[in-house]
Amino acid sequence: MRIGVLDVGSNSAHLMVVDISVGEPPRPVTAVKRPTRLAEAIDARGAVGGGAVCRLVGSVGEAACAATDQGVEELIAFATSAVRDAANQDEIVARVAAATGVRLGFLSGRDEARLTFLAARAWYGWSAGRLLLVDIGGGSLEIAHGDAQEPALALSLPLGAGRLTREQLPGDPPSRKHVRRLRRRVYEELSKAAAEVAPGLDGGLPVRPVATSKTFTQLARLTGAPKRKAGPYAPRVLELERLREQIPVLASRTAARRAKLRGVSRPRAAQILAGAIVAEALMTTLKISRVDICPWAIREGLVARRLQAMSDPAAADDETARLTQAVPAPRPAGRPALRAVPQLGG
Known part of the structure; x- marks a missing residue:
């Protein structure tokens, strides 16, 4: 199975695409990374500024297109504390979903x-x-x-x-x-x-x-x-x-x-x-x-959790299930080229 893990952080949106099979290690396919620079755009109220939200929407949209291009079957998408703790969290999530079809979830x-x-x-x-x-x-x-x-x-x-x-x-x-x-x-x-x-x-x-x-x-x-x-x-x-x-x-x-x-x-x-x-x-x-x-972190942790669930359905948990979704259909609007980044782990 080919899965994608999209991690929306304070500085970048990073999509990791891997092939996983029971009894085998994850096999990296590609990774794409786009800037979000959310940390520098949080105002005194704790809200992310409009320009940064637009940049985030574009970055997630590019990641979704990359997932489609790579034949990803499941997408695990989440945002870390910059969005999770933002005063305008609901607005950000709604704008991303409306523009890209990606439903950003959160982990505690x-x-x-x-x-x-x-x-x-x-x-x-x-x-x-x-x-x-x-x-x-x-x-x-x-x-x-x-x-x-x-x-x-x-x-x-x-x-x-x-x-x-x-x-x-x-x-x-x-x-x-x-x-x-x-x-x-x-x-x-x-x-x-x-x-x-x-x-x-x-x-x-x-x-x-x-x-x-x-x-x-x-x-x-x-x-x-x-x-x-x-x-x-x-x-x-x-x-x-x-x-x-x-x-x-x-x-x-x-x-x-x-x-x-x-x-x-x-x-x-x-x-x-x-x-x-x-x-x-x-x-x-x-x-x-x-x-x-350690070169592996939370994205690889989610991949490991998905592998566990494939070999033992009892190992499936709510934290991963609620982040997992189908890859959205491509949007008709054009998009800039993606920049591949080398894999550190795998």
């Missing part, structure tokens, strides 16, 4: 953490033992841990890099006062979360810390990890001490100058400082000196 933050954990388990396998999964998105931070396929604990905190940049780091570059204030807030929030997370990490058994998301991937590259062209199997790690060295560098630069640093993309340059602050505070609070960078 906890379900995002669970599915991302499932992806990490699928990537590393049972030999990895207990996993501690961390993921910094645009709107939220997910944490999960456990030694099974499902995590024993899954949390979502409002500590996404885009959200914190918008709310806590005015100026380009921000002032030292604002950077200190953000660090203080993040440490306070994570100290509370650590009280819930840390007990599950005790017991003497080893724990493998793993991180997903573009934020962690770019921070790892900034601190010396291999380039993407090295492929998904090249080991990538983020070390706490090297991360700490880079935070003052990021804090002293404008977004335009950060984009010239190794591994930092232009769309994420404005929010990479907030992401680095969250990553440093998280690793310090949970006493982690390094994390492995």
